[in-house]
Amino acid sequence: MYDFAVVGVGPPGARFARRAAERGYDVVAFERGEVGKPLACSGHVSLDVWEYVPESEREHLHQNDIYGARFHTGGPDSRAHEFYYTDRPVSNAVDRVELDKALARAAEDAGAEVHDGHTVTAVREQPGYVELDVRSADGDETVEARMVAGCDGPRSRVRAELGLPDPEEFLHGVLAFDPEPDDDDFVDVHLTVPGFFAWRIPRGEAGVEYGLAATPDESGDVAARFDEFVAEYGVADDIEHRCSGLIPVGPPDTVTAQRGFLLGDAAGMTKPFTGGGILYGMTAADIAAETVHPQDPTTLPDFEEAWRDELGRDISLGKLIRKGYDAPWPLQKAGMWLFEGEIGVHMDRPSTLFSAEQVKALFSR
Numbered sequence: 475m476y477d478f479a480v481v482g483v484g485p486p487g488a489r490f491a492r493r494a495a496e497r498g499y500d501v502v503a504f505e506r507g508e509v510g511k512p513l514a515c516s517g518h519v520s521l522d523v524w525e526y527v528p529e530s531e532r533e534h535l536h537q538n539d540i541y542g543a544r545f546h547t548g549g550p551d552s553r554a555h556e557f558y559y560t561d562r563p564v565s566n567a568v569d570r571v572e573l574d575k576a577l578a579r580a581a582e583d584a585g586a587e588v589h590d591g592h593t594v595t596a597v598r599e600q601p602g603y604v605e606l607d608v609r610s611a612d613g614d615e616t617v618e619a620r621m622v623a624g625c626d627g628p629r630s631r632v633r634a635e636l637g638l639p640d641p642e643e644f645l646h647g648v649l650a651f652d653p654e655p656d657d658d659d660f661v662d663v664h665l666t667v668p669g670f671f672a673w674r675i676p677r678g679e680a681g682v683e684y685g686l687a688a689t690p691d692e693s694g695d696v697a698a699r700f701d702e703f704v705a706e707y708g709v710a711d712d713i714e715h716r717c718s719g720l721i722p723v724g725p726p727d728t729v730t731a732q733r734g735f736l737l738g739d740a741a742g743m744t745k746p747f748t749g750g751g752i753l754y755g756m757t758a759a760d761i762a763a764e765t766v767h768p769q770d771p772t773t774l775p776d777f778e779e780a781w782r783d784e785l786g787r788d789i790s791l792g793k794l795i796r797k798g799y800d801a802p803w804p805l806q807k808a809g810m811w812l813f814e815g816e817i818g819v820h821m822d823r824p825s826t827l828f829s830a831e832q833v834k835a836l837f838s839r
């Protein structure tokens with residue numbers, strides 16, 4: 475019997491598998507397809523991501539340094555408000571598919587068993603352990619583990635099987651890529667979509683990432699909105715590798731059951747103001763590895779409390795920031811004017827709005 479069974483080998487699942495294995499636990503992880511595919515997530519990440527990636531992987535994952543963002547309230551030709559970190563990068567564009575693969579390799583190197591092409595079709599909590607029905611090309615099998623970690627995305631099978639609540643809401647996101655190289659220093663953010671925004675991310679020799687996310691019940695045809703967005707940039711005939719998916723926003727009241735817990739998108743552990751969840755999911759994965767003992771389910775409340783203590787404030791502040799996307803134009807203008815120019819805010823941590831670095835940036839203009 476395994477100590478932990480991990481369902482889903484994206485960044486949170488791979489990170490938890492690695493950290494749990496490093497602590498001496500027997501870990502098995504299942505990915506229903508090929509690790510990293512299909513792509514359904516942006517490759518724009520904060521510099522903190524490198525703390526989770528082996529140094530040997532960095533060179534081939536890195537695509538471009540990003541120094542700031544241009545915010546628009548209209549299309550590409552609208553007046554842009556610039557936010558930047560002066561002479562140092564604030565974030566990177568990375569190869570998103572290869573990032574997942576690198577994190578999965580790190581988990582295997584730590585001693586975890588990682589199996590792709592394995593679909594978990596059922597999860598049953600039993601006294602003292604869980605049973606997982608697993609389907610692969612080799613046939614069906616039942617795997618036993620003392621705990622299950624559900625890291626299987628917005629439509630989490632584990633969440634449903636354990637009877638845990640859904641995240642507060644789901645956005646509909648669309649991504650596509652223009653292969654034309656672009657090493658611009660800035661990303662472009664367009665506050666032209668109901669409930670969220672559209673973006674353009676230069677990825678160096680890898681081209682340009684275009685994306686859009688919106689609240690489905692307010693946005694109408696999200697795919698049509700995306701088509702209009704890339705047409706405004708004049709790249710409608712050039713984009714390729716188009717993909718779409720759900721973006722969970724807002725964790726539910728609980729992400730733990732009797733013998734299982736959720737991480738990452740399955741738990742709604744994302745930034746409400748960008749939809750990104752790589753750092754939050756891996757942060758929570760580290761906390762789970764430190765707090766959850768597979769033979770003692772009474773440690774699950776410790777995990778629940780610890781991850782909310784670590785991320786709860788930033789998630790709450792992120793919800794407030796997101797409300798500004800749909801604010802009346804005068805309020806948007808005032809907010810952009812206040813923060814335009816050099817900033818000291820961490821892209822994953824809105825609580826740094828109150829940091830000494832941000833205060834210094836504001837008063838040095």
